[in-house]
Amino acid sequence: xxxxxxxxxxxxxxxxxxxxxxxxxxxxxxxxxxxxxxxxxxxxxxxxxxxxxxxxxxxxxxxxxxxxxxxxxxxxxxxxxxxxxxxxxxxxxxxxxxxxxxxxxxxxxxxxxxxxxxxxxxxxxxxxxxxxxxxxxxxxxxxxxxxxxxxxxxxxxxxxxxxxxxxxxxxxxxxxxxxxxxxxxx
Amino acid sequence: xxxxxxxxxxxxxxxxxxxxxxxxxxxxxxxxxxxxxxxxxxxxxxxxxxxxxxxxxxxxxxxxxxxxxxxxxxxxxxxxxxxxxxxxxxxxxxxxxxxxxxxxxxxxxxxxxxxxxxxxxxxxxxxxxxxxxxxxxxxxxxxxxxxxxxxxxxxxxxxxxxxxxxxxxxxxxxxxxxxxxxxxxxxxxxxxxxxxxxxxxxxxxxxxxxxxxxxxxxxxxxxxxxxxxxxxxxxxxxxxxxxxxxxxxxxxxxxxxxxxxxxxxxxxxxxxxxxxxxxxxxxxxxxxxxxxxxxxxxxxxxxxxxxxxxxxxxxxxx
Numbered sequence: 001x002x003x004x005x006x007x008x009x010x011x012x013x014x015x016x017x018x019x020x021x022x023x024x025x026x027x028x029x030x031x032x033x034x035x036x037x038x039x040x041x042x043x044x045x046x047x048x049x050x051x052x053x054x055x056x057x058x059x060x061x062x063x064x065x066x067x068x069x070x071x072x073x074x075x076x077x078x079x080x081x082x083x084x085x086x087x088x089x090x091x092x093x094x095x096x097x098x099x100x101x102x103x104x105x106x107x108x109x110x111x112x113x114x115x116x117x118x119x120x121x122x123x124x125x126x127x128x129x130x131x132x133x134x135x136x137x138x139x140x141x142x143x144x145x146x147x148x149x150x151x152x153x154x155x156x157x158x159x160x161x162x163x164x165x166x167x168x169x170x171x172x173x174x175x176x177x178x179x180x181x182x183x184x185x186x
Numbered sequence: 187x188x189x190x191x192x193x194x195x196x197x198x199x200x201x202x203x204x205x206x207x208x209x210x211x212x213x214x215x216x217x218x219x220x221x222x223x224x225x226x227x228x229x230x231x232x233x234x235x236x237x238x239x240x241x242x243x244x245x246x247x248x249x250x251x252x253x254x255x256x257x258x259x260x261x262x263x264x265x266x267x268x269x270x271x272x273x274x275x276x277x278x279x280x281x282x283x284x285x286x287x288x289x290x291x292x293x294x295x296x297x298x299x300x301x302x303x304x305x306x307x308x309x310x311x312x313x314x315x316x317x318x319x320x321x322x323x324x325x326x327x328x329x330x331x332x333x334x335x336x337x338x339x340x341x342x343x344x345x346x347x348x349x350x351x352x353x354x355x356x357x358x359x360x361x362x363x364x365x366x367x368x369x370x371x372x373x374x375x376x377x378x379x380x381x382x383x384x385x386x387x388x389x390x391x392x393x394x395x396x397x398x399x400x401x402x403x404x405x406x407x408x409x410x411x412x413x414x415x416x417x418x419x420x421x422x423x424x425x426x427x428x429x430x431x432x433x434x435x436x437x438x439x440x441x442x443x444x445x446x447x448x449x450x451x452x453x454x455x456x457x458x459x460x461x462x463x464x465x466x467x468x469x470x471x472x473x474x475x476x477x478x479x480x481x482x483x484x485x486x487x488x489x490x491x492x493x494x495x496x497x498x499x500x501x502x503x504x
Contacts (some may be wrong), residue, residue, distance in 0.1 A: 019239075019282040038382045042394050063219035070394065073231045074382040079356045086346065095235040109235075109390045116232035120244070124226040126195040132389070150427055154200065156465045161199040167222045172296035173247060179295035180243035183288045 009105045010059040017185045018086060018093045027051045033077035033087050039070040047077060047087055050094075063101055068094040069109040096185055121177060124167030129160050187317055189304070190258040191219035192248060194268035194419070195227050200427075201265070201419030203463025207448035208310065210461050215318045215451075219262070222252045228271040231386060232310035242285060243292035245275040250298040253305050261441055264310040264448070266343040266418035273307040277349045280491055309344055311417045311447060312353045315361045319504070320368045328456040330370025331478055336374045336450070337411035338362040339402065341421045345380055350364055362447060366415060369454035374409040378402055383421040388428055396435045403432065403440040412474045413443045415450055422446060427468045453480060 006179030015021035071091040197205035233241035280302035384395030426444040453460040
């Protein structure tokens with residue numbers, strides 16, 4: 001922030017929690033990010049607008065928006081940004097902050113991520129069948145019919161593991177993850 | 187040439203054919219792939235969404251294990267998402283002292299440590315094209331894929347983000363094109379070659395994913411490709427297993443087999459489709475194989491059940 005501006009804690013927090021985040025202050029509002037985004041049309045605000053809102057200290061609106069959750073991590077915006085702003089990483093920061101603040105209510109996306117990491121923390125590996133089943137039964141019980149042909153096709157081609165695989169040293173992994181969670185997010 | 191091999195979770199299940207075909211071609215290519223002992227999931231995009239510090243630590247455990255495994259200096263991953271996470275974690279630990287400090291503090295809780303830069307993280311395609319080399323591959327081709335029109339699909343994470351020492355252009359890469367050319371195929375122009383396959387959106391917002399998948403399929407179809415060649419399990423899964431849903435959603439009739447580049451190399455080396463895991467794709471590759479005179483053994487269909495024609499009470503139905 002330049003001198004004379006009012007203090008914006010939200011902006012400082014986003015910057016502090018993103019490696020290379022200080023480049024956010026140099027955003028030109030050129031819109032290359034939104035124009036490059038494959039899921040831009042589904043977003044409440046394009047990344048360009050979201051960055052202006054961060055600079056305007058609109059914390060609640062930003063953390064409640066669907067924008068970061070529609071980011072598919074394709075990195076087109078980040079590759080094209082003329083100011084080298086790590087846009088995808090800022091989206092991860094905003095997701096981390098929204099999860100921490102429980103600032104979302106209409107999206108299934110955070111729960112999908114949480115179900116995924118639940119399996120990783122339990123087994124050390126992801127478990128696609130368990131994830132899909134648990135997530136779909138919790139969130140989209142009615143969609144299981146449309147999901148049927150997909151699941152059946154994959155099962156018949158023997159492309160789904162029916163049991164999760166557990167790594168040998170899961171205790172070591174858990175100790176590492178627990179320690180990491182006690183540290184600040186960068 | 188010896189490499190640490192990080193298969194990633196998908197190669198044990200949905201992308202088993204990728205693992206099988208990689209192992210099948212490793213020997214003729216002179217690649218010694220040594221699996222990292224007790225590797226864990228890379229976290230995909232999900233772990234970074236929830237807590238970044240833990241996500242870096244999750245990835246870094248694999249880097250630490252690899253660097254400690256008897257003189258391994260190069261680590262290769264066939265999955266583009268695993269490749270990115272391993273490469274990005276190594277790169278960010280080197281670039282940002284705070285990430286390095288936190289990650290190593292977490293690793294220490296498990297008795298491990300990792301010095302950024304100890305390993306060079308490589309995508310399998312890069313190893314094949316640039317270490318084995320196109321000339322060496324060309325010499326081993328016994329069944330050139332004459333007449334096959336292939337669309338080289340790179341997707342996102344193989345070529346982006348740009349972190350320094352890039353293998354190829356982030357928006358219009360060509361190294362897979364060159365590979366398909368030396369195995370005798372006709373490489374079609376494919377403007378959307380580095381666009382997104384929809385990633386995990388199939389699970390979260392299917393309509394968004396279907397549109398992204400449709401764009402890729404339509405683009406390859408417009409250039410009359412016989413198949414799309416991928417370098418990533420997620421891209422393969424989305425384009426193959428969701429193709430019929432996409433057709434239903436948009437009223438299209440795409441019928442494009444999606445094969446891994448390792449399977450294509452194997453075919454050109456005269457290997458049997460079954461050895462390469464071909465036959466497990468949802469959109470059958472049979473028509474394409476008959477074009478080059480290879481046969482695929484489809485799993486036998488179960489015999490149809492006979493209807494009961496007695497007069498007893500009906501069977502329960504859902």
